[in-house]
Amino acid sequence: MSFEIPDGLTDLLQDFTVAVLKERPPDLVKFAAEYFNKLNDKKSDDQNERSRGVRFAESEPMQTDESDDEPMIEPPPRQFARRKSVSAERYDPEADEEEGDQKIVHPKSDEQRKRLSEAVKPIFLFRSLEPEQMHCVLDAMFEKKVTPGEHVIDQGDDGDNFYVIDSGTYDIFVDNKQVGKYDSSGSFGELALMYNMPRAATIVATSEGSIWAMDRLTFRRIVLKNAYEKRKVYESLLENVPMLKTLEPYERMNIADALFSKTYEDNSVIIKQGDSADCMYFIEDGEARVTVKNMKEPDSDEMEVMRCKKGMYFGELALLTHKPRAATVYAVGKTRLAVLDVQAFERLLGPCMDIMKRSIDSYEEQLVSVFGSKAAISDLR
Ligand code: 1OR
Secondary structure (H helix, E strand, C coil), rough: CCCCCCCCCCHHHHHHHHHHHHHHCHHHHHHHHHHHHHHHHHHHHHHHHHHHCEEEECCCCEEECCCCCCCCCCCCCCCCCCCCCCCCCCEEEEEECCCCCCCCCCCCCCCHHHHHHHHHCCCCHHHCCCCCHHHHHHCCCEEEECCCCCCEEEECCCEEEEEEEEECCCEECCCEEEEEEECCCCCHHHHHEEEEEECCCEEEEECCEEEEEHHHHHHHHHHHHHHHHHHHHHHHHHHHHHHHCCCCCCHHCCCCHHCCEEEECCEEEEEEEECCCCCEEEEEEEEEEEEEEECCCCCCHHHHHHHEEEEEEECCHHHHHHHCCCEEEEEEEEEEEEEEHHHHHHHCCHHHHHHHHHHHHHHHHHHHHCCCHHHCCCCCC
């Protein structure tokens, strides 16, 4: 007797087995009943969404229903993803056994090398690499051309590559909702490789384009350790900055990638009033004293206007206003600061601009209360 195995049965049972291994339910039959019921509900939801119009397909160009004003709906998630991560534990660099020193080299033309070195310039995850490490990273990357509608990554899949954008535009979807987009630069796909988790988002090309891919092993061997440590170090600092609470945790991670620490001795100058500005600071440890003097009277005394403690930030004003530094800031005791440069500030703090702009009012009030009148201070805006 021969049996025909229906399409999808193997994947269906495999997914179920993975769920059992992950959850370890005490009552297997009850768990199975709930699991398949949920799956059935999800299937109907997906079908309903699909029938409402917008649909992407992996190899087809994106089709949109012009008459439909509803927000875009993400490509229906693939019903039974072929591979699923079983382990969702966080990465432990000390216990990493995947290392090995296999060097991967994808030959490139001069033109490709030139494009690649431009594309990696703004990638914060690569910033702390030594020149030799950077060399290995560039060698290991390979180019992938994409077409509109192509899924570069599907949420829920296992992570294979990390990607750096060379050209093109890409939409980001999480749980069927568009949550952002990339335009001609940036990188994605590090999360699954870093934390051994399924892909957290779906990335769909919305134009012709080109991306540089790096395999999982090279990413873990060279890029991961530094990047992982950095995210861990700055995670709690950034979580406790009230202004950044409105951001998604993932957005705070991107800020962590861009930060670097700098230590100042007691009473040393961190910022000088009147200087031009190229970064802002978060206090990791210690304290900062903010003083202002009347620039129209160079011999006048500096007046203390504010103290910044751990978790507070300063130096953002001049980046917002594109004016010289409005105050001098000194370290009080040995003080460690996390520095964010102006390019990262502009790229990553967009959602916080309004909050920061609002604080200009309170700076002005403070200055007026110290100097007695607005005339003595230069215009902050
Ligand atoms: P990955 O390996 O999980 C999908 O594969 C990639 O999309 C992911 O790594 C990130 O590099 C990227 N939340 C999670 N992943 C995101 C997000 C994101 N944006 C880009 N990726 N959010 C959007 C924040 C503006 C949070 C949504 C709640």
